[in-house]
Amino acid sequence: MKNYTNFSVEDFIQDAYFRQWAFDELNSDDTFWENWIHLNPEKVKIIEEAKSLVIALKIKPLDIFSESEISEGIEAILNGTQSDNSKVKTIRYKWLHIAASVTLILGLGWWFMEKDRSNNAYFDQITASDPKAIHKNNGRKPITFELVDGSKITLETQSELRYGNEFGDKKREVFLIGEAFFEVKKDSQRPFLIYTGKLVTKVIGTSFRIKAYEQDNNISVSVRTGKVTVYRQDGKLGNKQSLSTEIVLIPNQKAVFEKEENLLIKTLVDSPVSLNDSPKNTILAFEETKISEVFNRLEGIYGIKIGFDKEVFSKCSVTAHFNNENLYQKLDIICEIVRAKYEVIDGEIMIFGNGCQ
């Protein structure tokens, strides 16, 4: 905690934690400021002045644009930017005849590289030249080890991880069979790539779990922290990372790749965890709370977007106390109260119902 003893009125105004307290936005069990004032009675005047100034500086929100206007605006932009835009095409076209010959040579070379990588030959080569670069877990317990870049891997049983002894300066690449939890060391210069059959997971620095057993019908990537990109590796010329097959995952989201259907879908992890581990988040009490606020709180805790029709549910409020229930149990209870249903769609939660009287 910062040392606030020498803070002036203006220092307090600029302090985010203080402002939260002044706006009454802190959790009710956070008594830091009350205690602080108690211990520093000579600062009461400064605190009072700072608090009222924080309130005085609050700017009135504009209610010019309605919710529907905003979502229509977003929709219009998305429609207008569908697939490749004609504008970009015309610019590219000018260069096409010049660039064509160059592309052919580059493309061929690249294709050979891609081809090698998509079968295991590439990795067999690594392992053959350097036996250190293979981790196998045939035991009964998961094993944890560190890679040269400082990333921590927890390898589950019946799993195998291979990698080049030293990562290059462009990227860090590993090949996984089975299941592992990754805590990747941040390195924005060298993304970390995990190859699991046809699926590639790309990260910069984050933690997540991948399940890719050869006998399973699917491969899954579950994110704990940070952001992860997952895409299919088709090995076809010029199709390194096509738009439709790339997915960005945020915490508590999961990508599942169905091997047979060659289908990549985004959903939620089986048991979403609270994003900030502090225990005060486990107790959650609502008293006649507006449903929009209830969903806001849940969104904040789990980082998962909850979509619902604000107008339909505008009259709904919830009184409930949650303790150890997981997200789905909480949603079951809330939906019961307001007579609604929920579904997980594309890694987000959608609420359906007819609203309240």
Place this chain on the structure above:
Amino acid sequence: MKTDDQIITEITEDTMLWQALKRSDKAAYEILLKKYYAIVLNYGVRFYRDKEFVKDAVQDLFTEIWNRREYLGDVVSVKSYLLQSLRKNIIRESSRLKWFREADKISEDHDFNVEFDIETYLISRDVETEMLKKLRLELDKLTKRQREAIFLRFNQDLSYEEITIIMEINYRSVVNLIHEAIKAIRKNWFTVLFSSFLFIY
């Protein structure tokens, strides 16, 4: 209100999305669009009260970003890049419009509409209209740039660095704008507030 750590995490996440967007990742583009569309819109309308005009400007801005994604540079903060671009576009476009019709020109001394919530608060507390008038008078003394700086700092939780990018002024000027505004409010406002028996908590 966000803590400094939250602001930093947010900037890093945005930068990752921005990098993905540059590689034609439509999903990343959509996340940024949904995150910032309303924020950018509500910022723009504070300069220029024509709803449709601002909507068009925001649509152009986001469409342009997607169309030019391959040529985009790296940005320090996506949010300040968006706000700065819209600000520039609106100021430029509105002065261009002036040639076609009698539109209000927003030039160097552009407009920036900010109302302080405290007025609502005081009205709800039955404060006499005489005092409200006096208060409003004091508030009007804040310059438009001071209002904008305060809006960006305290309403949008932006850092001084980000504000320098958006308002295209140097660091020292941002610090001064905010400092002077707080000083003015502190001096004028407090005389008004505490000369009556009003305590705001």
